[in-house]
Amino acid sequence: MRSAPTILHLDMDAFFAAAEQASKPSLRGKAVVVGGLGPRGVVATASYEARVFGVRSAMPMGQARRLAPHAAYLAPRFSLYRSVSDQVMALLRALSPLVEPLSLDEAFVDLEAGGVARDPDAARRVGERLRADIRAATGLTGSVGLAASKMLAKIASEEAKPDGLVLIDPGTERELLAPMPVRTLPGVGPATGDHLRRAGIATVGELAEAGEDELVRLVGRAHGQALYAMALARDERPVVAERETKSVSVEDTYDVDIHDRVRIRLEVRRLADRCVRRLRAGGHAGRTIHLKVRRYDFSTLTRSETLRGPTDDPAVVREAAARLLEVVDTTGGVRLLGVGVSGLADFTQEDLFAQAAHAGEEEPGEEDDVADRSIPGREPSVERPVRRWTAGHDVRHAVFGHGWVQGSGVGRVTVRFETPESPAPGRVRTFSVDDPELEPAEPLPLVTSAAPVTSAGPVGPAGPVSVGPVRPVGPGPRGSGPRRPAA
Secondary structure (H helix, E strand, O other): OOOOOOEEEEEEOOHHHHHHHHHOHHHOOOOEEEEOOOOOOEEEEEOHHHHOOOOOOOOEHHHHHHHOOOOEEEOOOHHHHHHHHHHHHHHHHOOOOOEEEEEOOEEEEEOOOOOOOOOHHHHHHHHHHHHHHHHHHHOOOEEEEEEOOHHHHHHHHHHHOOOOEEEEOOOOHHHHHOOOEHHHOOOOOHHHHHHHHHOOOOEHHHHHHHOHHHHHHHHOHHHHHHHHHHHOOOOOOOOOOOOOOOEEEEEEEEEEEEOOHHHHHHHHHHHHHHHHHHHHHOOOEEEEEEEEEEEOOOOEEEEEEEEEEEEOOHHHHHHHHHHHHHOOOOOOOEEEEEEEEEEEEOOOOOOHHHHHHOOOOOOOOOOOOHHHOOOOOOOOOOOOOOOOOOOOOEEEEOOOEEEEEEEEEOOEEEEEEOOOOOOOOOEEEEEEOOOOOEEEOOOOOOOOOOOOEEOOEEEEOOEEOOOOOEOOEOOOOOOOOOOOOOO
């Protein structure tokens, strides 16, 4: 364990929803829910305004709509989120060479490795400056936790939400953890939490009092030893800059169960092609092909096949996935399909027979539908397909400019015309879904001109900009105790 709080954990606040609010002035300060909009969709992120009504991540979208019927429900725009994430990660990498991203909106940073902090005061200044820089560059807020270990830094960032900074003083860790529920610790899910509660253990302090032998008896040796170490605030894990990719996979959940075996085969083929594109984008090849099938009754089947050597050939992956599908009973329908590749390597061992059999075969693009390929001898259809307009996505009109889709149906699409820089909510207009003057568009940057950034953060007319509360944790002059996590 370190003697100074030089491990930083950043967690952007309600990232997807906050990005949508920053992009759409009409949604600022209102309940926003981002996720799958179909009947089987789930919530990816809910704004803090939506959380007041009980909406949470991973909740079925139907339940969220019942809890917050007046919220704005939007489909994700991952191109925007990745762009903002790249800006945030660049700021983190300017602090240290050791940055460990956990997702688009979350990462650990080793401040000591970057030489920017070796004591609590320096670490606090770095955290404050980082939050200011993120706000200046993206218009969004992030919560920062600072501690002597990764586990404690992550707990601190949860305590800091939303838009705050919490520093855990070395030497105060056990006192801080003792009253917290056991679910606070990483790796303690609902099942383990309930099992410990039935044994009379509800807090981290009670975990420590139970002792290692009792915890091993209750949950097994490996988990018991890990729980006891965490209860004593022991965490020696380093910040790792590069995390090795172990597998690549894609999956789709369908709004309506698929019963047609031919359609299922086509979906597996399409997923295999998407998986290979991701595999190649990462510069990998893989030996083991996986198929995942979730049936109508929620039972999930997984099958795998290991090849002679690594491959990134789409024909090989398609064939392997098709073979795996043949031994899966899809009677009754399927609600989810997935294809993955593991056993990754940086080289391929080409399957010459597959190459010969599929020489010249065209690879479908990202948006291609295998079922729509033309059949030899049949005249191609000249009918223009009806365009689909997804709620929340960007559009541009030849007359009214940039806007976003509020909703569509019955041959009409409703658009609100506004940009992140609009001083007020934009006007709403309705068009035919095939209006030739309306086209899909790329997301606009959330911030087009940032204030100059100094070592103390962005500078305004009266000096450094204040970016929200700083909440230290621990007894003594730095703070008076932990803060309850935000809803």
